[in-house]
Amino acid sequence: MVDRDTPSVRERRLARELRQLRTDAQLHAKDVAARLGWSPSKVSRIETARIGIAAHDLDRLLELYRVPDAQADLLRRLAPSARPRGWWDAYADTLSPGYANLIRLEAGSRALRCFGALVPHALLQTPDYVRQVVLSTWERPAPPEVERRVQVCRRRQEVLDAADPMQLWAVLDESVLHRTAGAPGTLDGAAVLRGQLEWLAEVAGRPNVTLQVLPFDAGLPPVTAGSFSALESRATGTPDVVYLENKTRIAFVDGEAEVHRYGRAFELLTEMALDPDASVRLIRRLAAGR
Numbered sequence: 001m002v003d004r005d006t007p008s009v010r011e012r013r014l015a016r017e018l019r020q021l022r023t024d025a026q027l028h029a030k031d032v033a034a035r036l037g038w039s040p041s042k043v044s045r046i047e048t049a050r051i052g053i054a055a056h057d058l059d060r061l062l063e064l065y066r067v068p069d070a071q072a073d074l075l076r077r078l079a080p081s082a083r084p085r086g087w088w089d090a091y092a093d094t095l096s097p098g099y100a101n102l103i104r105l106e107a108g109s110r111a112l113r114c115f116g117a118l119v120p121h122a123l124l125q126t127p128d129y130v131r132q133v134v135l136s137t138w139e140r141p142a143p144p145e146v147e148r149r150v151q152v153c154r155r156r157q158e159v160l161d162a163a164d165p166m167q168l169w170a171v172l173d174e175s176v177l178h179r180t181a182g183a184p185g186t187l188d189g190a191a192v193l194r195g196q197l198e199w200l201a202e203v204a205g206r207p208n209v210t211l212q213v214l215p216f217d218a219g220l221p222p223v224t225a226g227s228f229s230a231l232e233s234r235a236t237g238t239p240d241v242v243y244l245e246n247k248t249r250i251a252f253v254d255g256e257a258e259v260h261r262y263g264r265a266f267e268l269l270t271e272m273a274l275d276p277d278a279s280v281r282l283i284r285r286l287a288a289g290r
Contacts (some may be wrong), residue, residue, distance in 0.1 A: 009105065009241045009254040010233060014078040015049040021065040026239075029229050034061055052220070053079060077235035079140055087155050094148065098250040102243060103152075106159055111167040111232035113239070113266050115214075115223065120196065122245070123157050123168060124203060128181075129196045130154075135183035137247060162210065167232075169210040171269045172200075172279075173221070177213065177286050197287035199264055212273035221272070222265045230262050239263050 022043075024031060029043040035059075043048040045051045046061075053060040053061075062072045088103045094135065095103070102277050106112065106123075114121045119133060130153045134146050139150075181196055182189020204211040214221060226244070233240045242262045253259060274282065 010078050010103075010108070010235065011052065012254070013240070014047045014053070014075060015047050017075055017078075018053075018061060019047040020059075021067060025065045027064075031199055032061070032064065035064060038180065038236050041171075047155075055079065074235060076235075087158075088152075089197055095152070096100050096250075098252075101252070102250050103156055105231055105241060106156065106166070108234055109159075109166060109231040110234045110237065111169070112229055113169045113232075113263075114171070114229040115221070115227055115266060115269055116170060117173045117221075117223075117226045118173075118176065118179070119227075120172060120176060120200065120228075121168075121170055121229065122153050123160060123166075124170060124200060125153065126192075126199045127154060128192045132181050132183045132186065132189065132192055133228075135186065137183075158205075160206070165208045167208050169212075169270075171212045171214055171266070171273050174213055174215050174282075179281060194287055197283050201280050201283045201287060202274065204283070211275055211279055211283075212270060212276055213279040215270060215282075216274045218272045222268045225261075228265075230259065230266060 022029070029047070030040045032038070032043050033040045046053050046057075055076070058076060059185075062075065076245055084211045086104065086107055088107075089216070094099065108208060112121075112123070116124075119125070120129070122130070125133065127150050132145060134141060134149045177197060179193070180189035181192040182216045200211060203209050228242055228244055230239045232238060238264075239259055240254065242259055244251040244253070253262070273279065
């Protein structure tokens with residue numbers, strides 16, 4: 001088992017499921033420990049997601065709890081051991097635990113639904129646009145740090161180009177299409193925005209990408225706190241985590257009721273927004289300066 005700073009929301013779900021299975025089996029942690037030759041603290045740390053669980057240890061628990069095959073397969077897919085190491089491990093020393101968890105979650109997700117209130121989702125941003133986002137702060141990151149962040153974002157976007165690509169459905173507020181994409185002190189914001197609009201129109205043609213625009217005259221959106229993104233797990237096939245991403249932190253929401261509410265809000269946004277064809281026509285018109 002490997003100690004980790006911050007367990008992902010799916011690892012926490014696995015921990016909760018294992019704790020519930022033990023309870024359903026009417027076993028105490030000390031009973032499980034005695035039968036498997038573990039210490040009681042090991043059982044506790046697994047059930048609180050303080051440590052990961054190796055594949056063979058998970059199999060022993062599933063056998064002990066007599067878990068049906070279908071449920072056992074789901075839990076195995078939630079386990080960290082089921083997810084191979086990824087490109088992000090090369091950036092382990094420079095990524096925050098929250099950002100590293102976000103990248104792992106995206107890599108293990110079948111679909112993403114998002115609302116962009118101020119900027120396009122990071123998976124849809126051009127390198128020039130990402131660079132301006134990084135620079136739009138009172139801080140002055142050094143050029144190598146700026147390029148590192150741009151490179152990380154570009155690698156993050158590879159989920160859209162994989163053999164089994166993520167299905168991305170994005171709703172953008174119309175203001176995103178008009179806001180000049182220039183950080184303070186830069187002069188090329190209009191050109192960056194034009195390039196971003198052209199890219200949005202192009203990427204919207206992919207079979208795994210759906211893009212809609214929420215027009216100004218649609219009225220107030222059902223969310224007033226800004227952008228959000230909902231991920232659908234490959235393991236469960238259902239939305240299981242919402243994240244709110246900003247410059248300083250990433251907040252994860254994984255309560256079933258809260259995730260459901262965000263899902264309903266996204267459904268309403270898609271009903272209020274222009275349809276995909278009309279959205280792309282608007283984006284192309286704005287990109288052409290008309």
